[in-house]
Amino acid sequence: MIYFSVAHRIDQDAGRFRQIVRGQVRRNLRKYMSNGELIGRQGKDLVSIPVPQIELPHFRFGQKQMGGVGQGDGDVGTPLGPGNPGDGSGEAGDQPGRHILEVEMSLQELAEILGEELELPRIQPKGKRNVEGGVVRYTGIRRVGPESLRSFKRTYRAALKRQLAAGLYNPERPIVIPIRDDIRYRSWEVHPRPQSNAVIFYMMDVSGSMTRNKKELVRLTAFWIDTWLRANYKNLEVRYIVHDAAAKEVDGHTFYHLRESGGTRISSAYQLCRKIMTEEYDPEDWNLYAFHFSDGENFGGSDDELCREILEEWLLPRVNLFGYGQVPGGYGRMFLDTIKKIENEKLAYATIKNNDAIYDTIKTFLGKGL
Amino acid sequence: MIAPALPPDLAELQAEIEAYAREYGLDFPEIRYQMLDYKTMNLVAAYDGFPTRYPHWRFGMEYERLSKSYAYGLHRIYEMVINTDPCYAYLLVSNLRVDQKLVMAHVCGHADFFKNNLWFAHTNRKMLDEMANHAARIRSYINRYGLEAVEQFLDACLSLDNLIDIHAPGVKRRPEVEDSPPEEMTAIPKLKAKDYMDPFINPPEYIAAQQQKLQAAREQRKQFPEQPERDVLLFLMHYAPLENWQRDILGIVREEAYYFAPQRQTKIMNEGWASYWHSTIMTQRALKPEELIDYADHHAGTIAAHPGRLNPYRLGLELFRDIEDRWNRGAFGPEYEACDSLEARRNWDRQLGLGREKIFEVRRIYNDVGFIDAFLTEDFAREHKLFAFAYNERQEQYEISSRDFQEIKRKLLFQLTNFGQPIIDVVDANYENRGELYLVHRHEGIDLDVPFAEATLENLHFIWNRPVHLETVVQDSGRVLFSFGPDGPRQRKLD
Numbered sequence: 001m002i003y004f005s006v007a008h009r010i011d012q013d014a015g016r017f018r019q020i021v022r023g024q025v026r027r028n029l030r031k032y033m034s035n036g037e038l039i040g041r042q043g044k045d046l047v048s049i050p051v052p053q054i055e056l057p058h059f060r061f062g063q064k065q066m067g068g069v070g071q072g073d074g075d076v077g078t079p080l081g082p083g084n085p086g087d088g089s090g091e092a093g094d095q096p097g098r099h100i101l102e103v104e105m106s107l108q109e110l111a112e113i114l115g116e117e118l119e120l121p122r123i124q125p126k127g128k129r130n131v132e133g134g135v136v137r138y139t140g141i142r143r144v145g146p147e148s149l150r151s152f153k154r155t156y157r158a159a160l161k162r163q164l165a166a167g168l169y170n171p172e173r174p175i176v177i178p179i180r181d182d183i184r185y186r187s188w189e190v191h192p193r194p195q196s197n198a199v200i201f202y203m204m205d206v207s208g209s210m211t212r213n214k215k216e217l218v219r220l221t222a223f224w225i226d227t228w229l230r231a232n233y234k235n236l237e238v239r240y241i242v243h244d245a246a247a248k249e250v251d252g253h254t255f256y257h258l259r260e261s262g263g264t265r266i267s268s269a270y271q272l273c274r275k276i277m278t279e280e281y282d283p284e285d286w287n288l289y290a291f292h293f294s295d296g297e298n299f300g301g302s303d304d305e306l307c308r309e310i311l312e313e314w315l316l317p318r319v320n321l322f323g324y325g326q327v328p329g330g331y332g333r334m335f336l337d338t339i340k341k342i343e344n345e346k347l348a349y350a351t352i353k354n355n356d357a358i359y360d361t362i363k364t365f366l367g368k369g370l
Numbered sequence: 371m372i373a374p375a376l377p378p379d380l381a382e383l384q385a386e387i388e389a390y391a392r393e394y395g396l397d398f399p400e401i402r403y404q405m406l407d408y409k410t411m412n413l414v415a416a417y418d419g420f421p422t423r424y425p426h427w428r429f430g431m432e433y434e435r436l437s438k439s440y441a442y443g444l445h446r447i448y449e450m451v452i453n454t455d456p457c458y459a460y461l462l463v464s465n466l467r468v469d470q471k472l473v474m475a476h477v478c479g480h481a482d483f484f485k486n487n488l489w490f491a492h493t494n495r496k497m498l499d500e501m502a503n504h505a506a507r508i509r510s511y512i513n514r515y516g517l518e519a520v521e522q523f524l525d526a527c528l529s530l531d532n533l534i535d536i537h538a539p540g541v542k543r544r545p546e547v548e549d550s551p552p553e554e555m556t557a558i559p560k561l562k563a564k565d566y567m568d569p570f571i572n573p574p575e576y577i578a579a580q581q582q583k584l585q586a587a588r589e590q591r592k593q594f595p596e597q598p599e600r601d602v603l604l605f606l607m608h609y610a611p612l613e614n615w616q617r618d619i620l621g622i623v624r625e626e627a628y629y630f631a632p633q634r635q636t637k638i639m640n641e642g643w644a645s646y647w648h649s650t651i652m653t654q655r656a657l658k659p660e661e662l663i664d665y666a667d668h669h670a671g672t673i674a675a676h677p678g679r680l681n682p683y684r685l686g687l688e689l690f691r692d693i694e695d696r697w698n699r700g701a702f703g704p705e706y707e708a709c710d711s712l713e714a715r716r717n718w719d720r721q722l723g724l725g726r727e728k729i730f731e732v733r734r735i736y737n738d739v740g741f742i743d744a745f746l747t748e749d750f751a752r753e754h755k756l757f758a759f760a761y762n763e764r765q766e767q768y769e770i771s772s773r774d775f776q777e778i779k780r781k782l783l784f785q786l787t788n789f790g791q792p793i794i795d796v797v798d799a800n801y802e803n804r805g806e807l808y809l810v811h812r813h814e815g816i817d818l819d820v821p822f823a824e825a826t827l828e829n830l831h832f833i834w835n836r837p838v839h840l841e842t843v844v845q846d847s848g849r850v851l852f853s854f855g856p857d858g859p860r861q862r863k864l865d
Contacts, residue, residue, distance in 0.1 A: 006421045010413045013430030016521075020427050056428065056529045057825035059792050061816045065845070067760035067771060069782045071675045071684075080759055080768040103434070 021103050022113060024051050029117045033362070034355035036220050038110075046104045111231030114224065118362060121369030123232040123287075123320075135191045145185025154184035198233035198287040198320075200225065201276070203269040205294035207244040208261045214327040217352045218293040219256050221325055224362045225291065233287065239276060243269035245299070249276065266298050266335060267306040274314055283318040290315060291323040291365070293352075296330035304338040316344050323365040324349040376403050383467075384474055390655045391478040395730065396647065398481035399495075400456040403474075405463050411447050412436040414460060418630070419452040420501040424508035424622070426524060448668075449473040453484040453633070455495035468661040469668060475651040479644030482733075487639070489632040489737045497629055504622045511615045523616055526829040527623040532791045533602035534624065536631050558584070598795035598810070603627070605796050611835050620833070634789040635737045642686015643733050645673060649687070680782075685754075689741065692750050693732060694725035715749075738786045746782070748775040784814070792818055794840070806855075807834045811842035818842050820852075827854040 025032065032038055038047055070080065114120065141154050159178035163169040169176075204210070204218055230236050240255035241247055244262035247269040273290060281288060298304055315322060326336045326349070339349050348368060350361040376384065384403065391398070406414060416433035417423045439445050448469060451459040459477045461470055484490050494500055512520045558580040563571035599605045603624040607617055633640065649669060657665055673684040696702050700720030709715055732741065750756075758781045760771035772778065787793075798808040807830070811818060823840060830838045837855035841864065844850045849864035 006410070006413055006417075009423075009425065010416060010430065010433050013416075013425055013427055014433055015430065016425070016517075017427040017430035017434065054431070056525060057822045057829065058529060058532050059794055059811070059823055059826050059840075060532075060819050061790075061792055062819040064761040064763075065816050066785075067758060067768070067781065068785060069680055069756060069778055070759050070770075071680055071754060071756055073755060074757070074770050076757075076770050076772060078770045079762075079765065080770070 018103075020054065021049075021051055021105070022109070024054055025049055025105070025110070026113050026117050029113065030356070030359050033220065033224060033359050036216065036223075036355075039219065039223050042107070045106055045108070047107055047110055048102050048104050049110075050102050107227055108231050111227050114228055114362075115231075118359075118367070120228065120363075120366045123229075123369055136188050137191055138186050138188045140187040140189065141184050142187040143181075143184065145187060149186045151184050151186050155182055158182040158184055196233055196287060197235040197237070197285065198229060198289060199237040199239060199281055200229060201239050201241060201273050201288070201290040202255065203241045203243065203247075203273060203290065203292040204255065205244070205264055205266070205269075205297075206242045206258050206260045207264045207297070208259075209264075209295050209297055209329060210259075210327075211329070214295060214329060215256055217327050217355065217358065218325070220355070220358050221293070221352060221361055221365075222291070224358070225289075225323075225365065228362075228366050229289065241269050241272050241276075243272070247272040263299050264294070264297050265303050266292070266294065267303050267310060270307055270310040270315065274310060277315075277318065288319040289321050289323075290319050291325065293325045293327060294330075294335060295328065296326045296334035296336055297332065298335045298338075301333070304333075304335060307335075308338055308342060311339075311347070312342060312344070316342075316346050319346060321365070321368065322347050325361055325365075326351050328353055376405065379467075380405075380461075380470055383471060387471060387474040387651065387656060388478060390651050391475065391482070391647065394647070394650065395726075396478055396482040398457065398478055398485055401451075401477060401481055402456050402458050403477075404458065404460050406460050407463050408440060408446070409437075411450070411460060411462055412440055415447050415450055419450050419458075419460070420498060422498075422502040422505050424505040424524075425512065426521070426528075428528070449477060451477045451480045452497070453490060453493055453495070453629075454498050455485075457481040457484065458498065466664060468657075468664045471656055471661070472648050472652055472665060472668060475648035475656065476644045478651070479647035480640060482647075483636070483640050483643050486734050487632070487636060487737075488735055489635055493629055493632060494625075501626070504626070507618060508622065511619065515615060520615075520619070522832075523619055524623070526832045527603075527620050529826050529829040530603060530606075530833070531623050531627040532789075533600075533794055534627050534631065535600040535604075536635060536788065538601055538628075594799050595796060598797050600793070600795050602794065602796055602809070605799070606833055609799060610833050612833070616833075631789065632737075635739075635786075638682045638686040638689075638738045638786075639733065639736060639741050640686070641683045642688075642690050645683045645687040646690045646729075680756075688754060689745055689750070690729050690732070692747075693745050694729050696725075697728035698723055698725035700724070739783060742779070742782055742786060746779055751775050751778055784816070792816075797841075801839060804836070806837040806839060809838070809840045811840060813843040817845055820844070823852060824854070824859050827852055827859065831855065 032049070038049060042048075115122075138149075141151060155178050156176055159176045159182040160169065162179075162182060163176060202218075202222055204215070206215075226236075226238065238252065240250050240252055242250050242255060242258055242260075243264070243266065244260040245265045245268065246262075249272065250258060269292065277283075277288060298307070311322065324336070324339050324347070326334065328351070336349060336351065339347070345368070348365045350357070350364045352358060352361050380403070384401070388401070413433055414421055415436055416429050423429060436445075436447075446462075448462055448465060449459065451457060457477075457480075459481075461473060465473065484493075508520065508524070558577050560568075560572045560577070595605065603620060606612075607620050607624070610620075612620065652665055652669075673681060673687055675681055675684055699718055700706070700722040701715070701718045706715065706718060709718070732745070736744065752775075756773075756778050757770045758772040758774075758778045759768050761767075762769045793812040793814075794809050795812070796807065797810045799805070801808040809830075823842070827838055827840055831854040837853060840852045842850060842852065847863055851862055851864050853860045853862075
């Protein structure tokens with residue numbers, strides 16, 4: 001039997017399978033985006049995605065009523081431990097278990113699907129000055145180098161030249177003997193590869209009115225923003241700023257879990273953001289993103305004006321994109337109304353009513369391709 | 371990646387092990403081993419042991435699953451053997467020598483089982499070629515009709531591939547079609563009798579009953595199909611409005627389903643038999659002292675009892691050993707059954723020595739259902755701590771539900787009947803005189819998985835091209851008719 005073609009064939013079948021998975025994920029993207037299933041299943045580069053409907057359906061018995069036969073100690077009523085006890089029917093190993101299939105997909109791939117489905121434009125990064133590493137190419141020749149890089153052809157050519165010049169070369173007896181000076185080595189060049197860096201500032205209101213559910217909306221939205229931007233920039237940093245009446249920088253975990261009870265002064269966050277940007281991120285070198293989430297309540301009209309001023313005068317000219325997402329639940333005058341008054345193509349805003357709105361929010365935020 | 375021939379030392383080993391096996395009376399065709407690395411092994415396993423299968427994503431899915439679980443160290447395939455003549459078996463290159471020994475002895479058991487068990491008698495022993503043939507045909511359809519179309523149809527067929535009649539190869543379901551139908555009987559013939567005796571010799575009730583039967587038979591003939599048809603795939607091949615290539619694909623799926631069916635019907639016996647022989651050959655003949663620990667470790671791994679799960683290797687092996695022991699002692703028959711002294715039963719010994727003979731007979735004529743039914747005894751169940759488990763809705767977990775022997779046996783048999791698949795017949799192909807297909811699930815206490823059933827109906831509708839119906843029972847609502855038509859799924863209660 002010949003096996004060399006088998007490997008090729010399984011690659012085809014596995015490839016087709018992945019294609020189907022991709023299609024499934026794409027079809028169900030809105031669902032995945034709204035229920036947060038994927039968060040927490042994400043490793044460094046991979047995300048594990050539960051794909052329910054990929055198994056071929058059959059007429060089969062419902063599992064729960066079925067029960068089965070097992071072997072071991074225990075009295076009537078002893079639990080078998082969590083999860084499935086497996087097929088008791090003596091078919092162990094014969095069929096895959098009845099689990100929901102989980103497939104691993106790289107975040108890059110997920111971002112591609114996101115991009116295709118939401119028709120997100122590619123981001124044109126600015127600032128090509130940041131150089132990170134480069135590609136090594138063997139392009140030249142030199143007289144010194146390690147023996148492993150010795151170039152025989154060039155060495156003998158040099159020897160031949162020398163012998164011709166010195167009149168030592170005899171065409172009747174074409175012997176070429178290189179001496180120390182003839183030896184040539186291959187040399188390399190490092191080609192710099194421009195890299196673009198990006199930083200995301202997430203700002204969120206953590207005052208008393210922001211409940212856990214609202215923060216969950218922020219978290220889901222942020223996950224997808226991260227996924228997309230990470231696919232577009234090699235080097236992505238994320239900074240988190242929380243604010244109530246005053247702002248401070250925190251880590252990612254604290255960002256989503258902190259709860260304060262104070263009032264709300266949005267300008268404090270914008271000021272802190274401005275401060276960090278000034279100190280650490282030169283807009284010439286960095287692609288700057290800032291997203292702010294709140295329920296729309298802000299203390300006093302004067303603070304709204306201050307925010308507007310910071311945005312218009314300072315932040316918007318520097319950032320690639322500023323996104324404002326308003327989650328529901330605020331009372332009275334809405335900060336969104338202030339935002340709406342600003343006309344700037346780098347500004348995107350959305351109301352995140354519920355989980356289903358995340359899909360459209362992402363589209364609004366990232367659809368600009370900035 | 372051409373599979374290397376068996377290295378000389380292993381070829382020697384093969385000859386040695388096979389000589390032992392034949393001495394014990396095992397009877398198997400020539401066995402050809404292929405050495406595979408783990409990657410190729412997973413790959414061949416994903417194709418059910420047949421290197422040339424038609425292209426389908428499900429093989430890719432299976433391969434990914436196997437590779438992943440291998441990478442995480444969850445499983446490892448030491449060996450695989452397929453039912454062909456000559457019998458092909460695959461060995462993992464990285465096995466220890468003692469593993470190869472064990473595996474070869476195990477393979478001899480399987481090969482003997484394939485050849486001699488009656489349920490395999492009808493399988494095609496040239497299946498390697500046949501599968502390659504199927505692959506070539508499906509490939510050519512893909513080239514001609516496109517991947518999407520072929521795949522969609524193939525998916526639909528595969529989703530129905532458990533709707534076969536596993537007893538069909540052995541049973542003649544209906545009489546041959548006769549050329550001229552027998553003369554229609556219109557009146558019930560009366561026995562000759564004098565007038566006054568007539569009511570006694572030809573009682574009017576009897577005549578009326580016969581008349582009714584005749585009527586019913588006539589009605590029946592108008593039905594289509596006349597008898598409920600269990601081989602749904604065959605029925606669809608004959609009567610569904612299909613293109614030739616579609617009919618061919620359906621036929622391919624059906625043929626492969628029939629080929630694999632006996633393996634699913636005899637899993638416990640087949641693995642038990644092979645385990646019985648590897649342990650017998652190894653411990654009595656082949657094992658070297660220095661190999662003992664490794665052998666014991668791997669054998670124990672194979673037949674380990676996992677809590678809450680029934681290991682077919684273990685159950686089969688122990689049952690064969692139990693049968694051998696009982697028939698050696700003569701511990702069977704009415705006299706033994708009638709004896710109710712545990713002491714006497716335990717020490718029962720008639721010195722019959724029929725054990726070996728009996729297990730060879732058992733491996734010839736039984737499948738798992740018969741095997742469990744005939745040989746799973748109360749003593750055995752107690753000794754091996756068998757239990758039945760069920761899902762406890764309140765606790766949301768599986769629990770041991772019973773240690774009662776009858777209950778255990780009932781459950782086990784239920785799971786093995788029709789290889790654990792629901793029994794579903796085509797009852798009417800012209801339902802409501804509208805050419806709709808009507809299937810009935812023979813409900814025996816366990817409901818169908820409803821979301822899956824609906825999805826499967828959709829596939830059936832894709833093939834039948836007219837509305838399709840499935841009658842079944844749902845625990846809380848009684849008889850229910852699930853339908854799928856152009857307007858999508860529907861369901862309604864029947865009573």
